Amino acid sequence: xxxxxxxxxxxxxxxxxxxxxxxxxxxxxxxxxxxxxxxxxxxxxxxxxxxxxxxxxxxxxxxxxxxxxxxxxxxxxxxxxxxxxxxxxxxxxxxxxxxxxxxxxxxxxxxxxxxxxxxxxxxxxxxxxxxxxxxxxxxxxxxxxxxxxxxxxxxxxxxxxxxxxxxxxxxxxxxxxxxxxxxxxxxxxxxxxxxxxxxxxxxxxxxxxxxxxxxxxxxxxxxxxxxxxxxxxxxxxxxxxxxxxxxxxxxxxxxxxxxxxxxxxxxxxxxxxxxxxxxxxxxxxxxxxxxxxxxxxxxxxxxxxxxxxxxxxxxxxxxxxxxxxxxxxxxxxxxxxxxxxxxxxxxxxxxxxxxxxxxxxxxxxxxxxxxxxxxxxxxxxxxxxxxxxxxxxxxxxxxxxxxxxxxxxxxxxxxxxxxxxxxxxxxxxxxxxxxxxxxxxxxxxxxxxxxxxxxxxxxxxxxxxxxxxxxxxxxxxxxxxxxxxxxxxxxxxxxxxxxxxxxxxxxxxxxxxxxxxxxxxxxxxxxxxxxxxxxxxxxxxxxxxxxxxxxxxxxxxxxxxxxxxxxxxxxxxxxxxxxxxxxxxxxxxxxxxxxxxxxxxxxxxxxxxxxxxxxxxxxxxxxxxxxxxxxxxxxxxxxxxxxxxxxxxxxxxxxxxxxxx
Amino acid sequence: xxxxxxxxxxxxxxxxxxxxxxxxxxxxxxxxxxxxxxxxxxxxxxxxxxxxxxxxxxxxxxxxxxxxxxxxxxxxxxxxxxxxxxxxxxxxxxxxxxxxxxxxxxxxxxxxxxxxxxxxxxxxxxxxxxxxxxxxxxxxxxxxxxxxxxxxxxxx
Numbered sequence: 162x163x164x165x166x167x168x169x170x171x172x173x174x175x176x177x178x179x180x181x182x183x184x185x186x187x188x189x190x191x192x193x194x195x196x197x198x199x200x201x202x203x204x205x206x207x208x209x210x211x212x213x214x215x216x217x218x219x220x221x222x223x224x225x226x227x228x229x230x231x232x233x234x235x236x237x238x239x240x241x242x243x244x245x246x247x248x249x250x251x252x253x254x255x256x257x258x259x260x261x262x263x264x265x266x267x268x269x270x271x272x273x274x275x276x277x278x279x280x281x282x283x284x285x286x287x288x289x290x291x292x293x294x295x296x297x298x299x300x301x302x303x304x305x306x307x308x309x310x311x312x313x314x315x316x317x318x319x320x321x322x323x324x325x326x327x328x329x330x331x332x333x334x335x336x337x338x339x340x341x342x343x344x345x346x347x348x349x350x351x352x353x354x355x356x357x358x359x360x361x362x363x364x365x366x367x368x369x370x371x372x373x374x375x376x377x378x379x380x381x382x383x384x385x386x387x388x389x390x391x392x393x394x395x396x397x398x399x400x401x402x403x404x405x406x407x408x409x410x411x412x413x414x415x416x417x418x419x420x421x422x423x424x425x426x427x428x429x430x431x432x433x434x435x436x437x438x439x440x441x442x443x444x445x446x447x448x449x450x451x452x453x454x455x456x457x458x459x460x461x462x463x464x465x466x467x468x469x470x471x472x473x474x475x476x477x478x479x480x481x482x483x484x485x486x487x488x489x490x491x492x493x494x495x496x497x498x499x500x501x502x503x504x505x506x507x508x509x510x511x512x513x514x515x516x517x518x519x520x521x522x523x524x525x526x527x528x529x530x531x532x533x534x535x536x537x538x539x540x541x542x543x544x545x546x547x548x549x550x551x552x553x554x555x556x557x558x559x560x561x562x563x564x565x566x567x568x569x570x571x572x573x574x575x576x577x578x579x580x581x582x583x584x585x586x587x588x589x590x591x592x593x594x595x596x597x598x599x600x601x602x603x604x605x606x607x608x609x610x611x612x613x614x615x616x617x618x619x620x621x622x623x624x625x626x627x628x629x630x631x632x633x634x635x636x637x638x639x640x641x642x643x644x645x646x647x648x649x650x651x652x653x654x655x656x657x658x659x660x661x662x663x664x665x666x667x668x669x670x671x672x673x674x675x676x677x678x679x680x681x682x683x684x685x686x687x688x689x690x691x692x693x694x695x696x697x698x699x700x701x702x703x704x705x706x707x708x709x710x711x712x713x714x715x716x717x718x719x720x721x722x723x724x725x726x727x728x729x730x731x732x733x734x735x736x737x738x739x740x741x742x743x744x745x746x747x748x749x750x751x752x753x754x755x756x757x758x759x760x761x762x763x764x765x766x767x768x769x770x771x772x773x774x775x776x777x778x779x780x781x782x783x784x785x786x787x788x789x790x791x792x793x794x795x796x797x798x799x800x801x802x803x804x805x806x807x808x809x810x811x812x813x814x815x816x817x818x819x820x821x822x
Numbered sequence: 823x824x825x826x827x828x829x830x831x832x833x834x835x836x837x838x839x840x841x842x843x844x845x846x847x848x849x850x851x852x853x854x855x856x857x858x859x860x861x862x863x864x865x866x867x868x869x870x871x872x873x874x875x876x877x878x879x880x881x882x883x884x885x886x887x888x889x890x891x892x893x894x895x896x897x898x899x900x901x902x903x904x905x906x907x908x909x910x911x912x913x914x915x916x917x918x919x920x921x922x923x924x925x926x927x928x929x930x931x932x933x934x935x936x937x938x939x940x941x942x943x944x945x946x947x948x949x950x951x952x953x954x955x956x957x958x959x960x961x962x963x964x965x966x967x968x969x970x971x972x973x974x975x976x977x978x
Contacts, residue, residue: 396877398877401872401873402872403872404872502950505947510947513943514943517936517939517940517943518936520935520939521932521935521936521939522932524931524932524935525931525932525935528927528928528931528932529928532925532927532928536924536925540924542913542924543912543913543914544913544914544916544919544924544925545866545872545913545914545915545916545917545919546917546919546928547864547866547872547874547917547918548874548917549864549917549918550917550918550919550928553918554929554932555932558932558936681843681844681848683846761844770844772843
């Protein structure tokens with residue numbers, strides 16, 4: 162019954178999403194406030210209906226209702242509750258429903274926060290959101306319905322893929338989708354602005370918090386996915402340039418560019434046309450990512466061809482929104498008025514360079530991801546494009562951009578003074594060089610790439626520190642005043658500094674991977690093996706069984722310079738009902754580095770074939786992403802972002818900010 | 823001799839279930855071994871998704887790793903080994919695509935986009951360089967003066 166209710170709610174949601182698409186747009190164009198006012202209510206109703214559908218599916222999973230095909234294929238009655246719930250989005254149908262749910266959540270949030278927005282803009286933004294929701298709801302209902310019942314229900318479900326049975330599944334996809342889908346708001350705002358032919362700093366102020374929210378979630382989602390792959394796949398890599406990863410990296414790159422160009426628009430009313438284009442492109446890349454992952458086109462052209470309905474359906478949605486957005490852009494963008502002027506050497510100029518590099522690296526990732534597909538369609542030749550390609554194209558672009566960041570951060574708006582900036586950054590530059598040379602001296606004979614990368618990371622961190630320092634301290638003022646000024650800085654300034662420093666931390670973590678040590682060995686009980694600074698000793702190998710699996714475990718003690726530091730376990734796990742064993746890596750964190758154990762095989766005679774890695778500073782890779790996310794959140798809590806709450810509050814904030822120095 | 827090696831390879835392969843680079847595969851000579859690692863990290867495992875044979879647990883990947891090492895021991899050069907594998911399995915096996923008519927666009931696209939983008943920005947900047955902001959009118963100037971005065975009064 163609850164399943165039918167969910168099914169019905171899903172279909173009703175499609176109807177209300179259509180209402181949300183048509184009536185407000187009509188109202189906005191015909192200047193009918195009554196119809197335009199429908200936007201908010203229909204957005205709420207659509208959200209409530211999709212939520213109802215999602216909750217009913219979740220309840221079917223929790224109650225192990227094996228008359229529902231989707232539950233049978235992805236759940237098992239003995240699963241722990243958490244995996245029953247996360248099982249909902251472990252599969253195509255459920256994850257598309259989650260996608261639509263998040264889309265309607267964003268629409269509803271825009272409706273809640275839209276009080277201060279011009280009514281017509283709000284109506285057209287929600288209308289576009291409604292159109293996207295309607296398209297994907299139709300997709301779910303027609304090609305990926307999770308509510309289908311079986312006439313002959315089995316007694317037990319087939320269970321979840323063991324790789325997915327992990328807390329990572331509970332967090333990673335929802336985060337990633339919050340990021341992907343969050344960019345739809347920027348897209349809708351861009352389309353709304355194009356329809357109105359009016360775009361200014363106020364528009365940027367409305368759109369920026371949404372871009373920031375999406376960016377924060379996407380950053381954390383990608384980092385989370387990377388860590389999950391790192392500990393789950395069992396060979397210690399953290400980024401594989403896999404098409405699915407690239408699909409999430411491309412919107413991140415363009416979203417980062419968008420975040421920066423929106424700042425220019427908000428502060429200086431410049432780069433309008435480009436920002437609009439970027440808003441459209443960023444969400445287009447999100448849609449493209451959804452298409453790549455969901456259609457199966459990347460894994461094999463043939464698997465796509467064997468069941469083309471879904472792929473072609475998403476392709477049509479893709480063409481409708483990307484094509485429609487770009488056509489609208491080509492038609493209306495020339496009518497937008499030019500914004501503020503700026504000299505080439507200025508904060509604006511620096512952000513233009515930032516956008517150039519980010520957009521180009523997104524193109525590099527796009528070309529590398531789609532090229533094999535395009536080539537095979539064109540002349541049937543099969544090639545692979547793997548990590549070496551991206552390391553030779555996208556990575557140099559990243560490095561060039563990052564070298565540049567501290568300059569951009571310190572340049573003044575409108576007209577900058579490169580010499581002055583150079584002088585202010587001299588100390589930061591000196592520290593970065595000293596860090597590089599110092600590391601090089603200490604690790605003499607080691608790889609050169611690591612000290613260079615470390616220097617780059619330090620440069621980014623010190624660049625941010627310099628920026629904050631110069632904002633608070635000037636010669637002759639006391640530290641008390643400098644401290645007060647630091648506290649009084651806009652939170653967005655701290656947010657920027659933290660986010661850039663976070664990037665620096667990640668860069669250091671990535672550079673340090675070059676120092677990683679890998680040791681392979683076949684060892685007996687009590688036999689030691691040295692891994693970097695540590696010595697591991699096989700304590701014992703034994704069998705164990707847990708909930709839904711049995712495993713062969715190898716347990717090692719870890720010591721450093723004769724002193725015992727702890728123990729680490731790694732195992733080969735066989736899940737009930739599955740043939741392929743999975744490797745459960747053992748990870749212990751020492752300082753900022755990790756000792757990573759991955760068992761190859763436990764032999765009948767008790768010997769263990771094992772692979773150990775010592776990965777110094779590796780946790781900084783994800784720690785840096787976390788810092789970036791915190792920076793984003795801090796920036797989001799800036800009063801500038803809160804201003805859009807309502808007209809009433811806006812007034813009071815404006816008077817207050819007018820009195821600020 | 824060749825048969826012996828073949829037998830040896832067969833033994834290696836059948837000895838244990840396969841995993842990513844195993845201890846018994848490693849070459850004694852560290853120079854050759856590091857060459858082996860760098861070659862095999864740029865070869866695609868043909869039965870996995872987007873994994874190099876260096877990372878892959880598949881039996882085929884193991885066969886290829888052993889093959890690469892055997893050829894290295896026999897004195898083959900890196901390119902010779904790659905050519906041999908491409909002849910056998912096609913370009914698909916190379917994770918780093920070769921420079922050819924097929925991959926011209928692939929390799930040049932990022933740089934063309936960068937150059938084109940840079941050039942467009944340069945042109946827009948040149949065109950804009952001549953433009954000046956409209957001068958302030960009398961009331962705007964008054965307003966600005968008032969603001970500046972207010973700022974001076976509250977200066978730290």
